Amino acid sequence: MKAENPTSRDIADLAGVSQATVSRALRNSPLVRKETRDRVQQIARELHYFVNRNAAGLRTHQSKTLALLLFDETDGTDKSMNLFFWSMLDNITRAAARRGYDVLVSLQQLTNDWHIEYQASNRADGLILLGYGDFAEYREKLDALAAAHTRFMIWGPIVNDQPGHSFGCDNEHGGYQATRHLLDLGRSRIAYIGRRALRSPEHAARYLGYVRALHSASMAPNEKLRFPADNSEKLGYEAVQKLLAVGEPFDAIFAVTDLIAIGAMRALADHGISVPKDVSVVGFDDMPLAAHVSPSLTTVQQNARMAAEGLVDGIVGLIKGQPVESRLMAPKLIIRESCGAAAAAVRR
Amino acid sequence: MKAENPTSRDIADLAGVSQATVSRALRNSPLVRKETRDRVQQIARELHYFVNRNAAGLRTHQSKTLALLLFDETDGTDKSMNLFFWSMLDNITRAAARRGYDVLVSLQQLTNDWHIEYQASNRADGLILLGYGDFAEYREKLDALAAAHTRFMIWGPIVNDQPGHSFGCDNEHGGYQATRHLLDLGRSRIAYIGRRALRSPEHAARYLGYVRALHSASMAPNEKLRFPADNSEKLGYEAVQKLLAVGEPFDAIFAVTDLIAIGAMRALADHGISVPKDVSVVGFDDMPLAAHVSPSLTTVQQNARMAAEGLVDGIVGLIKGQPVESRLMAPKLIIRESCGAAAAAVRR
DNA sequence: CTGAAAGCGCTTACAG
DNA sequence: CTGAAAGCGCTTACAG
Numbered sequence: 070m071k072a073e074n075p076t077s078r079d080i081a082d083l084a085g086v087s088q089a090t091v092s093r094a095l096r097n098s099p100l101v102r103k104e105t106r107d108r109v110q111q112i113a114r115e116l117h118y119f120v121n122r123n124a125a126g127l128r129t130h131q132s133k134t135l136a137l138l139l140f141d142e143t144d145g146t147d148k149s150m151n152l153f154f155w156s157m158l159d160n161i162t163r164a165a166a167r168r169g170y171d172v173l174v175s176l177q178q179l180t181n182d183w184h185i186e187y188q189a190s191n192r193a194d195g196l197i198l199l200g201y202g203d204f205a206e207y208r209e210k211l212d213a214l215a216a217a218h219t220r221f222m223i224w225g226p227i228v229n230d231q232p233g234h235s236f237g238c239d240n241e242h243g244g245y246q247a248t249r250h251l252l253d254l255g256r257s258r259i260a261y262i263g264r265r266a267l268r269s270p271e272h273a274a275r276y277l278g279y280v281r282a283l284h285s286a287s288m289a290p291n292e293k294l295r296f297p298a299d300n301s302e303k304l305g306y307e308a309v310q311k312l313l314a315v316g317e318p319f320d321a322i323f324a325v326t327d328l329i330a331i332g333a334m335r336a337l338a339d340h341g342i343s344v345p346k347d348v349s350v351v352g353f354d355d356m357p358l359a360a361h362v363s364p365s366l367t368t369v370q371q372n373a374r375m376a377a378e379g380l381v382d383g384i385v386g387l388i389k390g391q392p393v394e395s396r397l398m399a400p401k402l403i404i405r406e407s408c409g410a411a412a413a414a415v416r417r
Numbered sequence: 418m419k420a421e422n423p424t425s426r427d428i429a430d431l432a433g434v435s436q437a438t439v440s441r442a443l444r445n446s447p448l449v450r451k452e453t454r455d456r457v458q459q460i461a462r463e464l465h466y467f468v469n470r471n472a473a474g475l476r477t478h479q480s481k482t483l484a485l486l487l488f489d490e491t492d493g494t495d496k497s498m499n500l501f502f503w504s505m506l507d508n509i510t511r512a513a514a515r516r517g518y519d520v521l522v523s524l525q526q527l528t529n530d531w532h533i534e535y536q537a538s539n540r541a542d543g544l545i546l547l548g549y550g551d552f553a554e555y556r557e558k559l560d561a562l563a564a565a566h567t568r569f570m571i572w573g574p575i576v577n578d579q580p581g582h583s584f585g586c587d588n589e590h591g592g593y594q595a596t597r598h599l600l601d602l603g604r605s606r607i608a609y610i611g612r613r614a615l616r617s618p619e620h621a622a623r624y625l626g627y628v629r630a631l632h633s634a635s636m637a638p639n640e641k642l643r644f645p646a647d648n649s650e651k652l653g654y655e656a657v658q659k660l661l662a663v664g665e666p667f668d669a670i671f672a673v674t675d676l677i678a679i680g681a682m683r684a685l686a687d688h689g690i691s692v693p694k695d696v697s698v699v700g701f702d703d704m705p706l707a708a709h710v711s712p713s714l715t716t717v718q719q720n721a722r723m724a725a726e727g728l729v730d731g732i733v734g735l736i737k738g739q740p741v742e743s744r745l746m747a748p749k750l751i752i753r754e755s756c757g758a759a760a761a762a763v764r765r
Numbered sequence: 766c767t768g769a770a771a772g773c774g775c776t777t778a779c780a781g
Numbered sequence: 782c783t784g785a786a787a788g789c790g791c792t793t794a795c796a797g
Contacts, residue, residue: 074537076774087784092776102782117565119538123480124774126471127789134521155503162524171540173482174522176510189422190467191790192519217465302709331709358706361650361679424790435768440792450766472790475773539774 075116083116084109095120126191135170135384136193137161138184140177140200140207153354153373154199157224160377161197168385170194185217195220195384222383224376226270227395234387235395236379240271240353243369243400244278245285247323247351250367250402252286254410256321256349259283260294262308262333263325272325275353279323293317298329305332313340320348321408327352327359327368334362334407345409355403364406371400423464431464432457443468474539483518483732484541485509486532488525488548488555501702501721502547505572508725509545516733518542533565543568543732570731572724574618575743582735583743584727588619588701591717591748592626593633595671595699598715598750600634602758604669604697607631608642610656610681611673620673623701627671641665646677653680661688668696669756675700675707675716682710682755693757703751712754719748 077095081088086105093101094109126132139154162172173193175184187193196214198221208231214221215232223235251259265276280290296311298304305324312319324330330352334344344350344364352359355370375398386393404410425443429436434453441449442457474480487502510520521541523532535541544562546569556579562569563580571583599607613624628638644659646652653672660667672678678700682692692698692712700707703718723746734741752758
């Protein structure tokens with residue numbers, strides 16, 4: 070049915086050279102004479118020849134493939150959280166392709182084995198780990214990866230003692246920017262919705278930025294205006310219900326993620342509280358939805374393209390045995406309608 | 418630095434059997450005695466051994482990998498369109514994993530070469546093509562794939578003469594359901610926003626369903642209420658502007674995609690027209706955003722899980738040389754607020 | 766039930 | 782600049 074694929078030997082026969090020369094010519098080796106090289110490549114093209122990756126990989130102990138492991142702590146109902154990852158996936162595949170790597174994708178549940186075997190089986194030369202959540206739970210998996218001498222880059226903060234290398238967003242600075250923006254607009258009773266425990270280091274860093282901004286305005290965080298929430302719209306909604314129940318006055322909310330912010334805005338609307346007139350709301354992530362909700366959400370953007378480049382640079386560096394440093398990139402405040410800074414904000 | 422991975426030969430030495438027996442034992446061959454098999458597998462586990470995929474693949478001419486090619490006709494600004502694909506990706510990787518396949522992802526631009534070499538280079542045993550858009554443009558690529566004897570499944574409609582196999586949504590039926598729903602609510606002047614040309618077969622099928630529903634109510638489509646639009650919020654917005662400019666009365670809109678519907682609703686809101694009081698709007702796709710806009714969007718859902726299973730079943734069947742039929746799955750009307758069927762609709 | 770042997774299609778020292 | 786040869790780590794007839 071399906072014709073056999075041509076091999077380098079077939080090309081050698083047609084070109085009248087040895088198979089070794091074909092291999093060299095195809096890889097543009099300077100060892101082979103230009104005319105020979107051109108002839109070989111010409112024939113390869115005519116035959117629609119492509120190097121057998123399994124054979125090449127077996128020989129070189131490389132797969133030229135990266136495995137992207139996406140893990141998701143949510144129950145899957147809040148698919149929207151994945152939007153940033155989607156953009157990351159897009160950018161990572163492109164960045165990887167530019168460097169000659171394919172990307173293997175795996176959606177991991179936290180309970181699954183973490184596919185240490187991707188590298189051990191020569192399916193991938195390195196891993197990129199992408200996920201939000203509780204690092205206390207991940208830690209054990211990361212240790213296992215490290216023990217197996219797996220090369221991996223983690224999307225996320227720089228955590229002391231954490232095995233492996235990471236590339237992340239400077240969440241502390243982002244939290245500072247968000248809060249500073251609210252303060253600059255004259256808001257002073259700024260609620261915080263999100264975690265701040267160390268086991269959730271991204272939230273924790275954003276919280277620290279929030280506190281630093283308050284301090285910079287000679288204020289201190291008000292514990293009555295702090296409500297824990299994981300990353301979901303529902304929990305943002307519920308947090309605002311609690312906030313209102315407490316009765317402590319507030320004029321702004323810093324939600325530690327866009328999803329929480331959107332839930333919070335819905336709760337405010339349901340209670341007849343106007344955003345941004347009565348209360349300003351700022352989120353974090355800049356997921357596509359943020360521009361589409363009403364009022365559109367002012368938020369802190371993590372540039373997915375930059376993130377992808379950082380992660381792919383890192384893992385390719387590790388594969389090549391180069392020294393790699395864990396790094397953070399700067400986030401960017403995106404001003405829309407939800408804080409009142411742009412009264413007649415352009416929505417498109 | 419990194420210790421060499423163990424090979425089947427290492428296990429053979431430790432187990433005191435031949436390398437061939439190790440290979441058989443690892444693959445649970447009934448040929449090898451249970452005790453031998455258990456001993457070999459035990460040692461493999463202790464050594465954290467994993468079969469070298471390159472070697473196995475070279476030998477068997479299989480990669481146990483599927484390539485998922487996502488192509489996107491938009492300019493990339495309307496990332497939201499990708500949401501259904503994201504869900505597809507999720508479900509496809511899981512469905513593939515269940516069948517022992519990894520998934521390689523590639524985000525294709527229409528202008529790129531379509532990586533015929535995925536299969537020719539033994540990187541993938543088959544392809545899944547995922548994208549919306551204009552089949553006239555794809556056609557040439559599909560022919561090239563077919564000419565290269567590449568196995569592939571296309572997400573989309575069954576198109577006569579189109580090379581390869583497809584699995585898609587019964588868009589005609591979906592268009593019928595959407596329109597029927599509007600008719601059942603007493604709407605009679607139903608605008609259609611979307612393409613209907615054959616070169617855009619998904620839109621075309623939805624349009625045919627729209628027409629059939631109208632006929633079933635003894636109505637005919639009103640050409641003054643038809644406005645072409647590609648899949649973007651912006652174009653949905655603009656279509657409604659044109660619709661209003663024409664002055665032809667209407668009480669409902671069937672938008673051929675959710676994104677168009679959302680743009681349409683925004684345009685209606687900007688003109689002070691109430692949805693669903695004055696005008697009912699129904700979309701197609703049920704992207705996550707659909708539940709979050711206000712009013713929440715009644716739409717026709719394509720079940721991503723079912724779609725993924727269909728595509729993966731198809732491609733695995735093709736790989737195994739089994740007969741595979743192109744098939745359609747049934748869409749499902751999801752009733753929310755935008756048509757007025759659920760006055761006090763639950764938004765969550 | 767097990768082993769010896771061939772061979773999948775490359776890459777790369779080694780020799781010329 | 783080119784070729785002959787080894788070998789990457791498996792799987793699977795072939796023989797026993």
